[in-house]
Amino acid sequence: MQDSQTSETTQKTIEETIVSGILSAKIRPGTRLSENQLAALFGVSRTRVREAMMRLETRGIVHVSPRRGWFVIEPSAEDAIAVYEARRVIEAGLLRSMCALTDEGRSALDAHLNEEKRALASGNRQRLTYLMGDFHIRIAELSGNAIIVDILRDLTARTILISMLYQSEFHAAQSHDGHCRIFEAMQAGDFVRAAELSVEHLDEVEMGLDLTTRPDPLSELRSSLSLPPKTVASGPTVRPKKPLLQRSN
Amino acid sequence: MQDSQTSETTQKTIEETIVSGILSAKIRPGTRLSENQLAALFGVSRTRVREAMMRLETRGIVHVSPRRGWFVIEPSAEDAIAVYEARRVIEAGLLRSMCALTDEGRSALDAHLNEEKRALASGNRQRLTYLMGDFHIRIAELSGNAIIVDILRDLTARTILISMLYQSEFHAAQSHDGHCRIFEAMQAGDFVRAAELSVEHLDEVEMGLDLTTRPDPLSELRSSLSLPPKTVASGPTVRPKKPLLQRSN
């Protein structure tokens, strides 16, 4: 029942366990993460659980409601838009700055796309979710830049939380096609095209969200009474006017 | 002698005090941050100092050497290259995705550039360092995307630590010119050009670094004896072959 690792490995395990739980869609947004329960689960004291929570909080994955508990974030519609915007900026910037695809890179992506195809055939939704997000992390890994990889991993985690909240139907096949097109452009050495395709792909996925669905069923009432929005998320949920950034080019 | 805030404000104060100390070049890389000293300074217990340190560690600003202490990171030459690479990717991606400059945005940047000019004339080096970094954060703020702002703030902090380690002479006037050119392109609505100029500007600053200077004077000996590199930084300090990302376009 207990894990009770030998405390060298437990160091970062709590943090990574939760992140990978999110990346594979096993942990839903809003999940409460009790310090006591996690402490018991990992066989450590609350202290170390709290440290992991603090780290996850600065990574934008978890949120604390004072004296109530830690919760996996429930991104608001605005948050969702900001995350997709940030991903477009970074991923397009990344692809545009690439200038070659090594053999190992090519075969890594190829293997990944084959896995996507297999998961698509088998219909394993959790695995599909994981793979769909992981594709973008793999691209970041091609750059060899650990900073960008870390950033995109956290943004991907948030993306998955977003889709669990707002994605009514899962257009996995469409996403897979998008990934294949990006890969083809990269193989052809046309990284500008790959960047454009990446923006289009993220646009497609974002457009597939129903951002009028309210994760907080009380938010309409709340805002009509002009109460403060839930600290964790929500607020007005209509898609606001896009400010300075353009969607595609 | 003590600050001893009323503990509501102290919440994030420790973290932000250190970050802004770095952003204004008042805290040098390698500075030791003693839990006890900080606790006394802020009138809190070590617990909260540790929380702040953990957060700063996940932000890539601080580093712990087990049972020895917390230290402001001393980026290695590879780290420096990775940070500049990430900044080029993100800032160019950001500018490319912008499509308009609001009046407030224009005047904010204009005011900032005037401040740069004043600081340049007065010769206040710390203030100059701060302003030179802050320009890029201001651009990020134009996007209204808090995620990107946070990312670039942390990268800017690291950049400043890098320049304190590797920048022999401070080409502030050249940087200021670069900023002005970027601003002009933005005013002209040519954001593609602004992105290109931004990449060139970051290239210039990076080229101004002397990455053969060793922050760890023992690193040559260390590597010739093939000992493990200092956990905090160093390693082989020659500029490695650039892998997949191109500098400018």
Add this chain to the structure above:
DNA sequence: TCTGGCTATCTTGCATACAAGACAGAAAGC
């Protein structure tokens, strides 16, 4: 004089104790 080891001290690592706020459910008053 130099080397080696011992010890005193200072550091973080981690657990625990207690304080205080949030909440749910029962009980009392209307």
Add this chain to the structure above:
DNA sequence: GCTTTCTGTCTTGTATGCAAGATAGCCAGA
């Protein structure tokens, strides 16, 4: 029956205590 209040319980917030590793300085011995 409905509302209100109170109280017990559960949560995190924070401080503190102790353990254990790292380091520097001293002292003894060659």
